[in-house]
Amino acid sequence: MSAADAALEAFKTYWIFVILLALAGIYCIVATRNLIRVLIGMELMTKSATLLIIVGGWLSGRMALAQALVINLIVVEVVVVAVAAGIVVSLFRKNGSLDTRELRNLKG
Amino acid sequence: MILTCIVLGLMVLSGVWTVMTRSLTRSAIGLALTSLILTVLMFQLGATMAAVFELSVCAGLITVVFISAISMTKALSHDALLQKTRDRLKRYWYLPAILLVVAAALAFVLAPRPALAAALAPAPAGEGFDALKSSLWKDRQTDIIGQIAIIFAGVTGVIVLFKERKGDKE
Amino acid sequence: MPLVFVLVPLIALLAINLPLGSLGKRLGFPVAALLAFLQIGAVLAFPAAWSGPSATTVGGLKLEFAADRLSLLLLLTIGIAALASTCVARGLEAKPERGGTKFYDLVLLAMIGMNGVSLVTDFFSLYVFIEVTAVASYVLISMDKAKEGLEGAFKYLILSAIATLMMLTSIGLLMAGVGDTSFAAVAAAVHGAGGGPGGGPGGGPAWILLIAAGLFVAGLCVKGGLVPFHAWVPDAYSAAPAPASVLLAGIVTKTTGVYTLIRLSLSVFAGAFHLDWVFLVLGIATVLVGALAALWQKDMKRMLAYSSVSQVGYIVLALGAASPLGMAAAAFHLFNHAMFKGQLFVNAAAVEAQTGTRDMESLGGLGSSMPVTSWTSVVAFLSAAGIPPLSGFWSKLLIVLALWQAGHQGFAVAAILASILTLAYFLMLQRKVFFGKASEALASIKEASPWIVAPAVALALATVAIGALFPLLWNTILVQVARL
Numbered sequence: 001m002s003a004a005d006a007a008l009e010a011f012k013t014y015w016i017f018v019i020l021l022a023l024a025g026i027y028c029i030v031a032t033r034n035l036i037r038v039l040i041g042m043e044l045m046t047k048s049a050t051l052l053i054i055v056g057g058w059l060s061g062r063m064a065l066a067q068a069l070v071i072n073l074i075v076v077e078v079v080v081v082a083v084a085a086g087i088v089v090s091l092f093r094k095n096g097s098l099d100t101r102e103l104r105n106l107k108g
Numbered sequence: 109m110i111l112t113c114i115v116l117g118l119m120v121l122s123g124v125w126t127v128m129t130r131s132l133t134r135s136a137i138g139l140a141l142t143s144l145i146l147t148v149l150m151f152q153l154g155a156t157m158a159a160v161f162e163l164s165v166c167a168g169l170i171t172v173v174f175i176s177a178i179s180m181t182k183a184l185s186h187d188a189l190l191q192k193t194r195d196r197l198k199r200y201w202y203l204p205a206i207l208l209v210v211a212a213a214l215a216f217v218l219a220p221r222p223a224l225a226a227a228l229a230p231a232p233a234g235e236g237f238d239a240l241k242s243s244l245w246k247d248r249q250t251d252i253i254g255q256i257a258i259i260f261a262g263v264t265g266v267i268v269l270f271k272e273r274k275g276d277k278e
Numbered sequence: 279m280p281l282v283f284v285l286v287p288l289i290a291l292l293a294i295n296l297p298l299g300s301l302g303k304r305l306g307f308p309v310a311a312l313l314a315f316l317q318i319g320a321v322l323a324f325p326a327a328w329s330g331p332s333a334t335t336v337g338g339l340k341l342e343f344a345a346d347r348l349s350l351l352l353l354l355t356i357g358i359a360a361l362a363s364t365c366v367a368r369g370l371e372a373k374p375e376r377g378g379t380k381f382y383d384l385v386l387l388a389m390i391g392m393n394g395v396s397l398v399t400d401f402f403s404l405y406v407f408i409e410v411t412a413v414a415s416y417v418l419i420s421m422d423k424a425k426e427g428l429e430g431a432f433k434y435l436i437l438s439a440i441a442t443l444m445m446l447t448s449i450g451l452l453m454a455g456v457g458d459t460s461f462a463a464v465a466a467a468v469h470g471a472g473g474g475p476g477g478g479p480g481g482g483p484a485w486i487l488l489i490a491a492g493l494f495v496a497g498l499c500v501k502g503g504l505v506p507f508h509a510w511v512p513d514a515y516s517a518a519p520a521p522a523s524v525l526l527a528g529i530v531t532k533t534t535g536v537y538t539l540i541r542l543s544l545s546v547f548a549g550a551f552h553l554d555w556v557f558l559v560l561g562i563a564t565v566l567v568g569a570l571a572a573l574w575q576k577d578m579k580r581m582l583a584y585s586s587v588s589q590v591g592y593i594v595l596a597l598g599a600a601s602p603l604g605m606a607a608a609a610f611h612l613f614n615h616a617m618f619k620g621q622l623f624v625n626a627a628a629v630e631a632q633t634g635t636r637d638m639e640s641l642g643g644l645g646s647s648m649p650v651t652s653w654t655s656v657v658a659f660l661s662a663a664g665i666p667p668l669s670g671f672w673s674k675l676l677i678v679l680a681l682w683q684a685g686h687q688g689f690a691v692a693a694i695l696a697s698i699l700t701l702a703y704f705l706m707l708q709r710k711v712f713f714g715k716a717s718e719a720l721a722s723i724k725e726a727s728p729w730i731v732a733p734a735v736a737l738a739l740a741t742v743a744i745g746a747l748f749p750l751l752w753n754t755i756l757v758q759v760a761r762l
Contacts, residue, residue, distance in 0.1 A: 010109065011454060017116040018450075021123050021142075022443060028127040029436060036177060037127075040135050042439045043170060044123050047146055049446035050162065051119075056453030058153045065247070066453055067158035069402050072251045073446065074165050076409045079262030080442075081170055083413055084435055085177040086269030087420050091428045092181040103429045250398060253284055254406035257390045258413055260291060264383050265417040 007059055014055040021048035035088045035098045039081060046077045112152065119145040136174040143167035282320075283353060283393040287313055291386045306382035307371075311364045313386065317357030317393075321350050348544065351609055352396040352537050355616045358740075359528035360389050362620050362733040366627050367521035369729030380421065381521065388414040388525060392533040399545075401452060401459040401494065405445050408501065408534045412438050415530055418522040419514055430510075430517030437500055437510045444497035448490045455486035465546045491547060495539065495556070502535020504594060505564040508587045512571075515583035516636070520627030523579060527586050528620030532612055536593050540608050543597055558598030562692050564591025569699035573706070578626050578636045581707060582619070588700065589615045589662065592677055595693060599680035607676035614669045614744070618658040621737035625655045628726035628734065629711060638710040645712035647723040650731050652712040654738040659704035661741045664697045669744040 021044060028041030050070055057066020088098070095102045119142055126138030143166040150159035290309050367381050391411030398404050420431035452459050456467045468487060503511040515527050539557075547553055568588025575581035593615070596608035628651045629644065630636055645652040661670035674697060681690040725731060744751065 010112075013109075013113065014116070017120055018447075020120045022447065024120065024123040024127050025443070026440070029439070034132065035432070036132055036174070036181065037135065038436060039177075040126060040139055040174070042436075043139055043166075044126065044142065045439065045443040046446070047123070047142060047166070049443060049450060051146055051149065052447055052450030053453055054150050054153055054155045054158065056450045056455075057155070059454045060457035062453065062457045063154050065458070067155050068248050068251075069449070069453070069459070070155070070158040071161050072248065072255060072402070072406060074161055075255050076258055076406060078165060078169060078173075079258050079265075079413060080409065080439075082173055082262050083265035083269065083416050084432075085173055086266055087416065087428055087432050087435065089177055089180050090269050090420065090423050091432065094423070094425050094428060098181055103432065248403075250394075250400065250403045251406050253288070254391075254394060254403065254410055257284075257288060257387060257394070257410045258406070260288075261384075261387045261391075261410060261413040261417065264380060264387065265413060268380055268417055268421055269423070 011055060011059050014051070018048045018052045018055070021045075021051070033100050035091060035100060038100070039084050039088065042084070043077075043081065046073075049073070112149075115145060115149055115152070119149065132178050133175070136171055136178065139174065140167045140171045143170075283317065283397065284390055286316075287386045287390045287393070291383060291390070294383060294386070307364060307368045310382040310385050311361060311368070313389070314357050314361035314364060317389070318354060318361065321354040321357065348537075348541065348609060349396040351613060352533065353393060355613050356389060356392045356396070356529050356533065358737075359525060359616055359620050360385055362528065362624055362737060363521050363525040365729050365733045366524050366624055369727040370520060370627070370631055381418075384414050384418050384421070385525065388418070388530060392529065395533050395538065399461045401445075401449055401461070401464065404538065405442070405449065408445075408538070409442065411530060411534050412501075415514075415522075415526060418525065419518040421522065422519050424517075426517035427519065430513040430515075434510045434514040437507065441497040441500035441507075444493045444500070448494035448497065451486050451490035451493070455490065461546050465548070468547060468550050491550070491553070495542070495553065498535055498538050498542075499560060500535075501531070502539065502590055502594075503531055503587050504535070504560050504590065505567045505587075508564065508568070511587050512580045512583040515586065515623075516577055516579035520623070520630055524620055524623045524627065527583065527623050528616050531586070532590065532593075532616060536590055536608075536612060539594065539597060540605065540612070543600075544605055554598045554600035556598075557594050558686060558689055561591050561593075561595030561598055562689055564588065565595060565693065565696045566591075566699075569696050569703065572703040573699070575703075576638055578629065578638050578641075578707065578711065579623070580636075581638070581703065582622050582626060585622075585662065585700070585703065586615070586619055588696070589619065592674065592693065595689065596677040596680055598689070599677075599684040599686065601680055601684055603676065603683065604680035607673060607680045610676060611670075611673035614661065614673045614741070617737050617741050617744075618661045618670060621654060621658045621734055621741070622662075624730060624734045624737070625651045625658070628730045631730065632723050632726050638707065641711045642714045643712075644723060648712070648725050650725055650735060652708075654734040655708060655712065657738040657741055659701075659708060661745070663701035663704055665701075667745045667748075669741050669748070672745060672748045 025041045025044030025046075025048065028044060029038050032038060032041070050073060053066050053069055053073070057063045057069075091102075092098055122138055122142045122145060126135050126142060129135050129138060143162060147159045147163040147167070150156075150162060290313050294306055294309050364382065364385055367385075388411055391407050391409075391414055394407030395404060395411065398407060416431050416435055419434065420427045449459055452464060456464055458464070468491070500507040511531070515523050518526055543553065543557075565588050568584050568586075568591060572581050572584035572588065575584060589611070593608045593611050596604045596611060598604070599607075626636070628648065629641065632648065633641060633644070635641065657668065661668035664671045664674035666672075674693070678690045678693055681687070681693065
């Protein structure tokens with residue numbers, strides 16, 4: 001097995017775990033009744049993507065680029081989470097609860 | 109490779125625990141823990157700077173955001189609220205310090221292992237902080253402009269959404 | 279030069295937010311409107327740009343912004359939609375719920391994001407600017423902090439997060455398989471010209487590229503509101519405050535979702551991976567689901583939202599034809615839709631402002647009390663349904679032609695039939711809201727403020743003009759867009 005094949009095998013292992021983490025995040029979003037849990041699920045998904053980008057950089061040797069991407073990614077995601085938390089807190093102040101079942105007003 | 113698999117498994121397990129645990133606060137701590145293990149993995153793969161960034165921002169800043177959001181959405185009296193937040197922050201501050209030490213130790217131990225990576229892609233000359241700096245500031249300037257814009261958007265959003273005005277409580 | 283479109287709004291944003299006291303508060307509208315106007319002017323005033331060399335990059339600062347004719351068309355559309363949106367906001371400003379200059383800040387931020395999307399040449403930068411636009415949208419929708427708005431914003435947020443996950447996973451795979459995220463490098467890898475990861479042995483495994491392409495396209499489909507990911511669209515469009523809806527429906531979804539698909543098809547994928555069949559199937563499904571759902575709606579903005587979903591389906595359908603004619607048709611329909619849908623939302627804003635309701639059952643007979651709104655609405659929906667000689671007719675004709683020429687006659691026929699559905703639900707809207715007798719409660723309604731009526735009139739005139747001048751436009755602009 002050449003070095004390239006071995007690295008590809010390693011990548012496949014990483015890939016499986018990335019998928020598992022991403023699925024955990026998606027499951028968290030879908031199967032929860034608490035608004036903040038939804039945000040936590042979003043963050044888990046982001047982690048899986050971060051890991052994948054770093055592993056991708058490792059595989060192709062472009063680690064500097066991958067790190068730059070991840071740093072940018074983290075900044076963007078922090079902003080998204082902050083705004084999302086703002087929406088959740090405002091929803092709490094309006095509805096008095098964090099229950100996702102309260103989000104039923106828009107139907108039709 | 110086996111050690112990497114174990115660490116990967118730990119990360120997924122802590123992710124699953126984060127999803128499954130009943131208490132919201134424990135969920136937020138679980139997220140920080142997952143970040144931590146991810147940091148270890150990143151150290152091992154050679155992404156030292158990004159790992160430090162991930163640790164300080166995701167395991168630090170985002171956890172603070174979550175804990176604040178959780179305390180803001182609990183119907184407590186003002187004083188009890190302040191007290192609870194202070195208690196939580198105190199408890200929280202010890203964790204990353206200890207675990208940072210553990211992570212550094214792990215990274216030091218794990219560093220010589222991936223002979224595979226060295227064989228496959230010999231690191232370009234000047235790998236490390238300089239290469240990252242040049243990559244970030246010279247090649248990805250487009251993204252830097254995007255960062256500035258998104259930080260503005262975030263600040264505007266936070267101001268608009270978190271400000272309580274008289275007409276809000278209905 | 280293309281950098282200007284991203285830097286100038288950023289500087290303007292800083293300028294508005296300087297602590298200049300009461301003067302600062304009044305700067306919001308003039309600066310935002312002026313910038314939108316300048317953007318329109320900049321694109322239209324340089325006809326040489328339309329037929330000149332196809333891409334310009336900035337020397338000096340190594341910024342990867344490139345403007346080709348497709349980008350220019352989008353920049354024009356963004357400018358128009360932003361101008362309409364700021365005028366509507368100005369018209370509604372007398373109400374205390376408006377958040378001071380915040381709306382104009384957010385419009386500028388959305389413009390920065392969308393201009394960036396139209397100009398980047400790299401997958402990751404595309405993600406960054408899509409997120410800039412997205413964050414601006416979340417805040418725009420939830421600005422009023424009404425229950426509806428917050429709920430709509432949250433649903434948009436969740437689906438958008440899933441789209442982001444797909445895009446980022448795709449970028450990670452691209453890093454693994456190609457080692458670079460720029461359009462040029464990925465295009466080379468897709469067409470087999472480049473080497474493997476990091477210049478190492480042979481090409482990267484094909485499955486990495488396939489999954490990466492599929493995931494990124496899927497993420498963009500969620501952003502664009504294609505079936506089956508369209509669930510967030512009606513909630514977000516109808517719950518947003520009126521000027522935000524004009525911007526959202528007019529241009530935001532189209533930029534971050536559909537324009538990106540056109541761009542990727544043109545510059546990167548160019549027919550690989552059987553994407554054309556994916557677009558054909560998704561496109562026709564979106565057209566039909568959107569049109570059928572629109573028939574059942576009682577809320578005016580919700581119906582317009584489903585109609586938008588349907589029209590976006592047409593754009594994607596045109597992409598499925600996988601020919602230069604298809605690309606040109608898609609780009610043209612994108613532009614036309616921004617015009618007529620933007621205008622319909624401006625009218626909805628007018629109706630909502632004057633009557634206080636969006637429920638079509640309780641509206642009626644507004645044709646006599648709001649004549650301008652009523653007539654411009656007629657122009658818009660005739661264009662949407664594809665009635666000659668309005669602009670919508672030409673773009674739909676091009677789409678059908680492109681599909682026919684590519685051998686997908688069945689899809690072409692389905693598209694024509696769906697136009698009949700479009701006509702049906704719009705006639706219903708017009709009848710319920712504007713025709714008939716006015717009920718007593720609505721007897722004293724007046725026409726909306728000039729700030730709201732003016733963009734409606736302007737857009738309607740533009741729709742008519744583009745339709746009439748189409749043969750001229752065909753040669754000068756559209757052929758260039760397709761040839762690129």
